[in-house]
Amino acid sequence: GAGVSQSPSNKVTEKGKDVELRCDPISGHTALYWYRQSLGQGLEFLIYFQGNSAPDKSGLPSDRFSAERTGGSVSTLTIQRTQQEDSAVYLCASKLGQGADTQYFGPGTRLTVL
């Protein structure tokens, strides 16, 4: 079956521009996560969705970062006024439900801010 998909796979943008990153979770998975992987910080949690609500946004690094999920499926991570330190690989993961053990990861979006 289809896994987690993310788009675009690569995004190059100029400092100050806004970007949107998309995640399509595995069909039927109600829990969705965003993580960020960067050279200096390793892999870090950003936000968690259960259905369309986000009970844990504790990992969002600043108010320039926001995310939404609609229809209990697709999620969009938006970064406003991008900075060079936002350059990283943004990973999305989903799992069947809150009690499930295993998160399945997408291939990631590599964001480069010039």
Place this chain on the structure above:
Amino acid sequence: AQSVTQLDSHVSVSEGTPVLLRCNYSSSYSPSLFWYVQHPNKGLQLLLKYTSAATLVKGINGFEAEFKKSETSFHLTKPSAHMSDAAEYFCVVRLRFYNQGGKLIFGQGTELSVKP
């Protein structure tokens, strides 16, 4: 607070020799622990998981890990390395509280090199 520490940032082995990637965890209660692998320019793939059942966990591609509560360790092993095992490996703990939704806390990663 829960955390994991990977003791080696880089491990190099020869093909056909054993692999040992070390991980220690910190948790005030019984943790759920995972090992994920990331090949270059690929996504994260689950190798194996420990969720309070058997302490010796077998995963894919011949990897296994043993949960040792007395040592707070969850080391990853493989009897014989293959060239295709070259990748970055992450030891991960899952947070359990309701509003944390089972988010994952990652170690810093261990890069495994396999020499012919």
